[in-house]
Amino acid sequence: MTFVLGGTMTLLGLIIGFTYSMAVTRYDQRKNYEEEEANAIGTEYVRADYLPTAETVKIRALLKNYLYQRILYYEAGQGEKLSEINSQTTRLQVEMWNEIVPSTSARPTQVGALVVSGMNNVLNSQGYTQAAWWNRIPIAAWTLLVLISVFCNLLIGYCVHGRSNYLLLILPVALSISLFLIADIESPRGGTIQVHPQNLESLARSLDSQ
Secondary structure: OHHHHHHHHHHHHHHHHHHHHHHHHHHHHHHHHHHHHHOOOHOOOOOOOOOHHHHHHHHHHHHHHHHHHHHHHHOOOHHHHHHHHHHHHHHHHHHHHHHHHHHHHHHHOOOHHHHHHHHHHHHHHHHHHHHHHHHOOOHHHHHHHHHHHHHHHHHHHHHHHOOOOOHHHHHHHHHHHHHHHHHHHHHHOOOOOOOOOOHHHHHHHHHHOO
């Protein structure tokens, strides 16, 4: 029985470690894409200088509105507000793209290609961010983790039967804390540990001060 308990506990520890690593990796990925979004928007805001003055003003106004929508995206929870933010984001993406294409197509130059490339990076960065927020720990991994946790608790209960009842609480409490931490890190909107759009907010303050 001791051998079975030891092997099961070892397997549980490995699975918890791998699952925690998956959650932290996804959290870091969301943080990195937030930084990339801020860099892409800031770069395109500067490159808009290469466009004619009237188009520069329009593009920069659209980029500011787009930036505010991206900040709201990171701060929003689930529900209708998120759907509205996504709808506004898509609309602004179409407007920004339609604004630069006619000008750069009419006067194709290397500078114009640079502006188009910058706008393409802005749009792509949003797509990468969305994919990262959808990338969650598979249900199968959670199922396996819960099943092995239950088996370990049953084995612990069998082994310490007749001894101190306090020993029965150690593993369930430790597992509960571990699973809560993993679930919290892995939840982009529902957890207490979330990605704060500090790079986007810093960019917004910088553009407002200009």
